[in-house]
Amino acid sequence: MEEAALVRNVTEFGDNALVSAYLEGNETAFEVLMTRYQGRLANYINGILHDYDRSVELCQETFIRVFRNAHRYQGKYQFSTWLYRIATNLAIDELRRRQRKGRFFLYNIMELFSRDERPMPLPDRRQSPDLTYDAKQQRLKLKTAIDSLPEKYRLAFILKEVQDLSYEETAQVLNISLGTAKSRIHRAKLLLREKLSDLL
C-alpha cells in the first residue's frame, strides 16, 4: 500500500521535483518522467526522421543520456527543453550520418522523383486513429508539406506548433535567439500556406 501511495504521489510531481527524487535514489521518478514524455518525444523525432523504429531507439538514447547526466541538470531551463535539445541533437546527428554515408531511404529516393520538389507521401503502415478518408488525405498533405520545408524552418515549426512549446523554449532547444525562432516559424507558416493553398 505504501509503495502504491508513493507511486501515486510521484506521478503528481513536477518535472524538476521528479529529477530531484531520481537523484535521491527514487527510480520510479524516472519512470514517471519517461511515461510523461516518451510518446511526444518519439513522435517528434519521427517527424524529423520518418523512421519510426529508429526514432524509438533515439528516444531511448535520449532518456539514457538524461539518466546519466541528471546530476548535472540545474533547472536553468525547463526539463522538457533539455530533453528536446538532446533529442534534436541526436536526430540531426542521425540525419547528417545518413547524408554522409549516402544512405538513401526509399523516402528520399521518392523525393528525388518528385516533380515539384516535394517528397511523395509514403503509405503509413502504422495504426492510425479512426479518421475519414478525407481527413487522412489532409493529414498526409500537411505532413508532406511540413517535410518539404527547409530543416531550420521545419524544426522550429514542429517544436512550436506540433509539440506546443513556447517561442522561448523553441529558441532554447535550437540554441537560437528568440527573434530568430519567431522569424523561422513565421517563414514556415508562410511557406506552408503556399504549399497548402488547395486545402486552405
Added chain:
Amino acid sequence: MNCEQIHELLAESLSWEWDEEVMRHLKECHECSKFCDDLKTLAEMTADLQNEEPVPPEFQNQVFYRLSQSRGAKKFVTPIILILGVIAAGSFYWYGGDKTEPDWAPASSASAELQLNDELEGETTFLEVEVDSSPEGGYILRLPSVIRIKHSNLHEESYITNVSH
C-alpha cells in the same frame, strides 16, 4: 498598422482578439482576413498531428537494459586505458634504452594539462589532453597538441584522433 505588420502579428499569435486595431483592419482588409483564416485552419490541422503514436510496450524495459549494458561496458574503459598506458610507457623505455643519445625524451620544462570537457546537451564527450613543451632544453618530447578520445554512446566506439609525432 499596415498589412505587413498585421501579417507578422498574426503569424506570431492568433490571440489577437483583444486588439481593436487588428480587428478593425481585418474587417476592412479582405487579404488580411483571408490570411488570418488560413493561419487558423493551418493551426487546427497542425493540432491534429499532436496525436501520439504509442511507443512499444517494452520501451522502458529496453531503456533500463541498455543503460545496464553501457554501465557494464564502462567498467572496462579504465582498465583498458591503464593497460594501454603501461604498454606505451614500456615501449618508450625499451626504445629509448637502446640508444646512448635518445632521439626524444620528455623535456624538464614540459607541462601537461588534463581537461575533461563533458558537454551537457547530449553532445559527444571529449577527454582532451594538452601537452605544451618549452623549446628550452636538449630534448623535447613532441606529443600531439590534442589527444581527443571520443566515446559515442550510439555505437559504443572509442578512438583517438589528431595523433601525430
